[in-house]
Amino acid sequence: MAEPQAVISRPAGATVFLVATVTPGHEDTVRGLLEDVSGLRRSVSFRAPDGELGCVVGIGSAAWDRLFSGPRPQELHPFVELAGRRHRAPSTPGDLLFHLRARRTDLCFELARLIMERLDGAVTVVxxxxxxxxxxxxxxxxxxxxxxxxxxxxxxxxxxVGAEDPAFAGGSYVIVQKYLHDLRTWNALPSEEQERVIGRTKLANTELPDDVKPADSHVALNTVTDEDGDERKIVRENMPFGSPGGNEFGTFFIGYARTPEVTEQMLRNMFLGDGRAPHDRILDFSTAITGCLFHVPAAGFLDDLPAAPGEREADEPAADLPAAGGERAPADGSLGIGSLKGART
Structure with missing residues (x-):
């Protein structure tokens, strides 16, 4: 399997999430940055090797065919909007995701600055x-x-991703959503009621027993099983964010998975219900305002990108090109100098 990007990592102390759209006509600038992003990360992390700086890059469905020729990841598609009876998961623009994380804020900030400096004029940060x-x-x-x-x-x-999509083995899929919390209403709930909303105890962080845990709790609706009854897992790298002066408090949800279908099923349960509950009760206090799906290619894919659309791969033989006057150049590679073809006698 190809070497993956660092999608599996221990919890970070600080993160920067950048979601951007690619400006038409600037795809070459973006491709240049993608090939250099690992070098930019090394240049920053070398100055603080204990900072554990990482950068994961994701590419959205709408941008993929603008950036690369050749096959697409089998399960890459736009984020599917969900409209429940009370709550909605919107689908919002996003061609590129940069997930920066480290033990220190300054490392994330510096790498984000360098990335955006390289992409100046080529993308719009959404x-x-x-x-x-x-x-x-x-x-x-x-x-x-x-x-x-x-x-x-x-x-x-x-x-x-494994053998099910060999061209993209070692890659992953990631769904991101930005949730804003109504903390005033939430904090007015007694702790016991909050625990029933989440499905876990607040202090000890233990899951509530099945006979106590409500069917509309967050834990209950996010437990997804396969046809054999085995639980299907994702890796969450969620981070809190906020602005007390702006009265903004939230969670940036980011879930990595081998197939986006697992995370999508969790979200369907949350927003549309599962037959036992109409929706996840946490949505009564947390509102999703963004939603994007990206493929996270293996690290080697970024270091050596496939050809851009319309370009030949490096090892692809060139077709015979027309010579001056519209005639095709000789197959022997000469320019036709000294040829008697068409000469007057």
Whole structure:
């Protein structure tokens, strides 16, 4: 399997999420940045090797065919909007995702600055979120986030594309959503009621027993199983963000998976219900305002991109080109100098 990007990582202390659209006619600039992004990351992380700076790059469906020739990832498609009876998951623009994370904010900031400097005029940033670690890996609702992430080989199997799409083995899919929280209403709930909304205890971070956990709790609706009853997992790298002066408090959801279908099923359960519950009750306090789906190619794909649309691959033989006057050049590679063809006698 090709070497993956760093989609499986321990929780970060700081993150920057950049979602951008590509300006028509500037695809070559974007391709140049994609091939150099690993070098930019190394140039920043070399100055602080203990900072664990990482950068994951995702590419959206609408941009893929503008940037690359050849095959597409089999399951890459636009984010599917969901409209439930009370809540909606919107689909919003996004051609590129840059997920920057580190133990320190300055490293994420510097790499984001260098990336945007290279992309100046070539993209429009449609969403920029600076996330931070909140106490012991909690979100702004006060609950530990990411507890059920798989580990070790289980995480690899859950996140990385394998033999089902060999051209993109080692890649992954990622869905991102930006949620804003109504903290005033949330904090007015007693802790016991908050626990029923989430499906876990707030202090000890343990899952509520099945006979106590409500069917519309977040945990209940986000537990997805296959036909054999085995739970299907994703890796969440969610981060809280906020602006107290602007009264904005939220969670940036980011879920990596081997197939987007797993995360999409979770979202269908949340917004459309699953027959037992009309929707995830957490949505009564958290509103999704963005939604994008990206493919995260293997690291080697970015270091050596396939040809751009309309370009020949490097090892593809060139077709005979017409010579001056509209005639095709001789197959022997000469320019036809000294040829008697067409000469007067």
């Amino acid at each position: 969403d920029e979120v600076h996330g931070f670690k909140y106490f012991d890996e909690r979100d702004l609702l006060g609950f530990v986030d990411g507890t059920e992430n798989p580990e070790g080989q289980e995480a690899v199997d859950a996140v990385l």
